[in-house]
Amino acid sequence: MIKFCKIIVAAAICIYSTLPVNAGQRTQIASTLGCIKTIFPGVPVLSGIHTGKLPTHILVRRCDDLTMAISMRNGVLRSTAVQNRFIPKYTTRGKGLAIPDARLTISPKNIREAWLTRPNQRYDHAILGDNIEAGGLAVVLANKQRLETFADKNSVFEDRMARLVDLDGDGESEIVVVQTDIDHGAAIAVFSVRGEEIVKLAQSNPIGLSHRWLNPAVAADFNGDGIIELAWVETPHIGGILKIARLSGSGIKRKLEIIAELKGFSNHTIGSRELMQAVTFDWDKDGLNDIILPGANRRNIKVVSLADSQIKVIDQIPIDGEITGPLIAADLDENGTGEVLLVTKDSRLLTFSP
Numbered sequence: 144m145i146k147f148c149k150i151i152v153a154a155a156i157c158i159y160s161t162l163p164v165n166a167g168q169r170t171q172i173a174s175t176l177g178c179i180k181t182i183f184p185g186v187p188v189l190s191g192i193h194t195g196k197l198p199t200h201i202l203v204r205r206c207d208d209l210t211m212a213i214s215m216r217n218g219v220l221r222s223t224a225v226q227n228r229f230i231p232k233y234t235t236r237g238k239g240l241a242i243p244d245a246r247l248t249i250s251p252k253n254i255r256e257a258w259l260t261r262p263n264q265r266y267d268h269a270i271l272g273d274n275i276e277a278g279g280l281a282v283v284l285a286n287k288q289r290l291e292t293f294a295d296k297n298s299v300f301e302d303r304m305a306r307l308v309d310l311d312g313d314g315e316s317e318i319v320v321v322q323t324d325i326d327h328g329a330a331i332a333v334f335s336v337r338g339e340e341i342v343k344l345a346q347s348n349p350i351g352l353s354h355r356w357l358n359p360a361v362a363a364d365f366n367g368d369g370i371i372e373l374a375w376v377e378t379p380h381i382g383g384i385l386k387i388a389r390l391s392g393s394g395i396k397r398k399l400e401i402i403a404e405l406k407g408f409s410n411h412t413i414g415s416r417e418l419m420q421a422v423t424f425d426w427d428k429d430g431l432n433d434i435i436l437p438g439a440n441r442r443n444i445k446v447v448s449l450a451d452s453q454i455k456v457i458d459q460i461p462i463d464g465e466i467t468g469p470l471i472a473a474d475l476d477e478n479g480t481g482e483v484l485l486v487t488k489d490s491r492l493l494t495f496s497p
């Protein structure tokens with residue numbers, strides 16, 4: 144039995160319907176909540192990248208601009224209006240020299256805030272909605288010290304945010320950002336703070352051609368070896384390749400070592416400012432985080448496992464509509480299993496669980 148709830152203004156109308164009860168059949172736990180403009184990534188991704196945390200409620204903005212908190216109790220979907228001041232803003236207001244569409248990232252570790260700076264027009268790609276890219280990366284440390292580093296003149300940070308994630312497990316954040324060489328295309332760059340300096344620890348090989356981009360996806364231990372991996376999608380608009388890499392080496396001499404890759408994914412629409420289209424949690428309950436992201440046609444969700452170090456698609460869910468907004472993971476019914484939430488291009492909120 145599953146409940147389909149349609150919430151209109153303050154009144155909730157819930158309709159019960161029965162789904163086939165085949166063993167292992169996935170259930171879709173929420174249907175529409177009326178016209179939804181977007182959902183908010185929320186607290187688990189203030190750092191800019193999903194690492195597996197599952198909140199028990201999420202925020203959605205309806206087409207009438209009212210923001211609602213969505214949760215589920217005893218199988219019943221609940222929505223409550225939320226005041227604007229409780230909505231995470233991610234803006235860089237008051238942060239010097241930020242690029243116009245910068246998103247502030249936040250972490251409780253050594254780096255408290257990070258954002259992209261030094262807007263410039265030295266690269267004419269406009270894949271993220273405008274031809275202004277960043278030439279600098281700034282952070283504020285726990286001791287309130289502000290540091291900045293710069294991309295060399297033949298490159299830009301072709302990104303909106305500097306993701307804060309501890310890739311080597313030493314308790315301090317690394318900074319993950321897309322750095323694009325004007326002649327050779329995008330690469331993943333990993334920085335860290337050493338003393339009073341931001342230093343580059345590693346950079347992946349650039350794609351090889353100008354005007355080729357990639358989008359970071361998620362970070363977690365996907366193969367169970369105790370080491371966090373970073374996943375991204377190379378060329379998400381033209382047959383994207385999911386790449387999974389680990390940060391190897393020590394000190395400031397590190398390498399991003401690609402340990403698996405697979406074609407057929409997309410976590411960005413050309414010209415969109417939306418970068419958060421992948422989540423991670425243990426979909427198949429084998430104890431390992433899986434990667435959940437849109438397929439190349441953006442009309443399905445694929446679930447990728449790296450169990451036994453073999454990369455494979457373990458589930459595929461057709462979506463009735465095109466995925467243009469963020470993908471969010473939550474555990475709304477608090478049963479220990481994640482749900483994936485997304486808003487389609489035609490403003491419907493869909494929720495999927497394994």
Ligand SMILES: [Ca+2]
Nearest residue numbers: 309311313315
């Ligand atoms: Ca670290």
Ligand SMILES: [Ca+2]
Nearest residue numbers: 364366368370
């Ligand atoms: Ca691992």
Ligand SMILES: [Ca+2]
Nearest residue numbers: 425426427431
């Ligand atoms: Ca798994």
Ligand SMILES: [Ca+2]
Nearest residue numbers: 474476478480
């Ligand atoms: Ca759940």
